[in-house]
Amino acid sequence: MNRIRYVLLIFGIGFSLNAQNYLWPTDASQYMTSTFGESRSNHFHAGIDIKTWAREGYRVFAIDSGWVEQVEIAFLGTGRTLLIQLADGRKVYFAHLSKFAPWIQKYIEEEQKRTGRFCVKLQFEPWALPVSKGQLVAYTGDTGAGPPHLHFEIWDSEGNPIHPFTVGLRIEDHVRPIIRALAITPLRHTAHVEGDFDTQIFTPMRLGPGKYILKKPIKIWGEIGFSISAFDKADIVPHALACYAFSLSVDGKEIFSSKYDYFPKSLFRQISLDRDERLHWNHKGQFKKLYNDQNIEIPFYRPSRWGAGILCGGMSPFEEGKEAKKTIALEPGEHPFCIQVSDYFGNTSEVSGTVQVVPLASLVNENPIRFRGQGWTGGIPGKMEIPQPHFENKFFSDYLYFYFRFARPLPEVPQCEITLNGWTQTEVALIPKSPQEFVGILPLDPGSNGNFFTTLSFSSEIGQESTFRDTLMVYFISPEYGGSMVSSDGICRIVFPPGSVYRPVWGTLRSRACNLRSPGLGKEYWIDPPDIPLKEPITVCFDVGSYTGENPKVSIYGIQGTQWPRFMESRWENHVLQAQTNRLFRFTVLMDTMPPRVWGIHPLRNAKLGNPPSQIRVRFADSLSGIREESQYEIRLDEIPLLVDYNPERSMAIGSVSESISSGKHVLKICVKDRVGNQTQIEQPFFILSK
Numbered sequence: 001m002n003r004i005r006y007v008l009l010i011f012g013i014g015f016s017l018n019a020q021n022y023l024w025p026t027d028a029s030q031y032m033t034s035t036f037g038e039s040r041s042n043h044f045h046a047g048i049d050i051k052t053w054a055r056e057g058y059r060v061f062a063i064d065s066g067w068v069e070q071v072e073i074a075f076l077g078t079g080r081t082l083l084i085q086l087a088d089g090r091k092v093y094f095a096h097l098s099k100f101a102p103w104i105q106k107y108i109e110e111e112q113k114r115t116g117r118f119c120v121k122l123q124f125e126p127w128a129l130p131v132s133k134g135q136l137v138a139y140t141g142d143t144g145a146g147p148p149h150l151h152f153e154i155w156d157s158e159g160n161p162i163h164p165f166t167v168g169l170r171i172e173d174h175v176r177p178i179i180r181a182l183a184i185t186p187l188r189h190t191a192h193v194e195g196d197f198d199t200q201i202f203t204p205m206r207l208g209p210g211k212y213i214l215k216k217p218i219k220i221w222g223e224i225g226f227s228i229s230a231f232d233k234a235d236i237v238p239h240a241l242a243c244y245a246f247s248l249s250v251d252g253k254e255i256f257s258s259k260y261d262y263f264p265k266s267l268f269r270q271i272s273l274d275r276d277e278r279l280h281w282n283h284k285g286q287f288k289k290l291y292n293d294q295n296i297e298i299p300f301y302r303p304s305r306w307g308a309g310i311l312c313g314g315m316s317p318f319e320e321g322k323e324a325k326k327t328i329a330l331e332p333g334e335h336p337f338c339i340q341v342s343d344y345f346g347n348t349s350e351v352s353g354t355v356q357v358v359p360l361a362s363l364v365n366e367n368p369i370r371f372r373g374q375g376w377t378g379g380i381p382g383k384m385e386i387p388q389p390h391f392e393n394k395f396f397s398d399y400l401y402f403y404f405r406f407a408r409p410l411p412e413v414p415q416c417e418i419t420l421n422g423w424t425q426t427e428v429a430l431i432p433k434s435p436q437e438f439v440g441i442l443p444l445d446p447g448s449n450g451n452f453f454t455t456l457s458f459s460s461e462i463g464q465e466s467t468f469r470d471t472l473m474v475y476f477i478s479p480e481y482g483g484s485m486v487s488s489d490g491i492c493r494i495v496f497p498p499g500s501v502y503r504p505v506w507g508t509l510r511s512r513a514c515n516l517r518s519p520g521l522g523k524e525y526w527i528d529p530p531d532i533p534l535k536e537p538i539t540v541c542f543d544v545g546s547y548t549g550e551n552p553k554v555s556i557y558g559i560q561g562t563q564w565p566r567f568m569e570s571r572w573e574n575h576v577l578q579a580q581t582n583r584l585f586r587f588t589v590l591m592d593t594m595p596p597r598v599w600g601i602h603p604l605r606n607a608k609l610g611n612p613p614s615q616i617r618v619r620f621a622d623s624l625s626g627i628r629e630e631s632q633y634e635i636r637l638d639e640i641p642l643l644v645d646y647n648p649e650r651s652m653a654i655g656s657v658s659e660s661i662s663s664g665k666h667v668l669k670i671c672v673k674d675r676v677g678n679q680t681q682i683e684q685p686f687f688i689l690s691k
């Protein structure tokens with residue numbers, strides 16, 4: 001009780017203060033395979049997943065009395081779902097069900113008959129379908145995405161998902177979270193972490209149960225933010241679960257905490273506010289941010305405001321925006337810190353360490369001594385030329401990061417000069433990370449828009465001078481006015497409407513060849529940095545109409561990792577192909593001319609059956625634009641459409657033959673269309689023998 005009241009006071013949420021005596025929703029198990037608030041590819045997990053032992057058909061109960069508000073058979077994702085309005089104002093939502101209780105199923109079947117569709121959605125009037133506490137409402141299943149499990153959510157009266165444990169539901173958990181790594185990110189151009197301007201990852205040493213330590217002080221300066229990679233374990237199940245609460249203390253005082261009691265539904269897809277999206281992209285793990293670096297209130301953070309959790313070492317905090325973000329100032333010198341990670345039941349682990357606030361200048365002055373003193377000349381006699389370096393640019397909050405790596409050690413730090421739009425020249429002071437690796441930054445401002453020309457001069461140990469050159473188009477996107485980015489070949493343009501970003505963003509639109517086997521542009525384009533939190537969707541435009549005409553089979557696709565290209569609903573406007581997105585994929589243009597594949601039809605062609613089949617089974621799938629709606633396929637038996645239950649994960653459609661069919665010849669007609677209109681039609685006869 002106290003705990004819940006405390007949480008509510010902090011976050012000021014309007015749901016009822018009473019912890020209810022809710023029932024656990026199923027007899028499948030009291031184990032979780034996923035918990036509330038977990039990071040999914042592009043959203044927060046809004047409920048818990050209950051283990052069903054790779055099986056279907058466990059009973060699902062109403063956790064309290066109320067009425068059935070909605071039932072749905074969705075084509076993808078959530079599968080069969082049930083929404084119950086509880087008498088106390090909250091709502092309960094179940095997904096991936098195999099079937100509903102017969103008294104609900106009856107309405108589904110009526111609606112299926114009425115619409116001729118298998119996928120239906122029904123809404124009921126208040127109290128039209130009352131349920132009592134403990135009443136059987138459905139059975140667990142495997143519909144929609146993922147393996148068999150019960151997905152279970154509780155919403156407050158406003159429809160915001162809340163952690164089921166906060167209202168009295170429980171699992172057995174006596175295991176502490178496990179801490180994997182800590183990351184520290186410089187958040188302004190005046191900051192550094194260990195003399196570098198890129199995020200640094202630290203792996204702590206485990207001292208004992210729940211105790212981790214970082215022995216070496218971490219040198220920092222300016223605005224920095226901590227993030228942590230940790231997961232929770234519960235009794236019995238092997239699954240890695242999300243942790244419930246985090247806190248960061250510096251000099252013995254808590255400066256930031258987060259608790260995943262609930263999140264507003266408006267933040268459902270804003271996972272990049274809470275997770276270090278770049279580390280995630282680079283496969284470094286799921287790091288929860290312990291700071292708020294965007295101009296938005298995050299209600300499960302304390303404090304919730306912009307700047308919360310951000311440390312500002314050695315400098316007076318930088319004011320930004322109208323509601324000026326607030327950070328915590330740290331004097332030069334050493335400051336102990338501690339990060340605590342807990343699960344809901346108070347099992348806690350902590351990592352402690354020290355940050356040492358040191359200006360960059362003192363590190364750079366140390367470096368050349370180390371650099372020369374250790375005799376890293378290492379040159380090969382007679383070889384005069386130093387090969388061109390490996391080079392990377394990265395965009396950070398308000399600066400551009402430069403990284404050069406040479407195949408051989410250099411005797412001196414190279415000179416790096418940037419020319420903006422052919423006239424403004426700036427020198428980038430490079431810092432050696434080793435005799436072969438150099439890093440530097442260039443601060444960006446709203447005028448940093450245009451062609452950045454980099455010239456790097458370096459010399460070999462016998463004084464042979466060489467130069468490396470690179471050019472980069474930098475685009476500025478303002479939160480107020482938006483902006484756009486164009487690829488260097490002029491083919492792709494991405495438009496950020498006003499209000500689509502939380503804070504100023506600098507970036508570029510990169511491209512490279514893509515070797516998808518499908519016919520298309522042959523190149524993919526992506527925004528660098530790939531981790532910009534988007535407040536509103538952006539528009540991706542491809543100027544390819546002069547090659548393809550306004551071909552309806554040509555669409556924009558989003559690529560992520562090694563997954564199939566994802567079809568994006570695209571439209572032509574003046575020979576420019578456009579699509580909207582709120583995800584930063586790698587984008588390309590593909591032409592889908594392949595009709596869907598249809599196979600595995602039962603009964604077999606010309607089969608002679610002794611008894612009428614109770615089921616018709618057909619498998620079909622489409623590889624590019626895909627099948628995403630029931631209206632894209634139809635199975636007819638003797639010209640009469642069958643109700644078809646299609647499972648896209650297994651490419652399997654099952655139609656039930658309810659009425660007994662006569663002996664003699666019957667014809668199955670299967671018609672499947674993809675999303676750009678390619679179609680496959682198959683007619684297949686079978687026979688029922690007379691008795």
Ligand SMILES: [Zn+2]
Nearest residue numbers: 034048049151
């Ligand atoms: Zn789930």
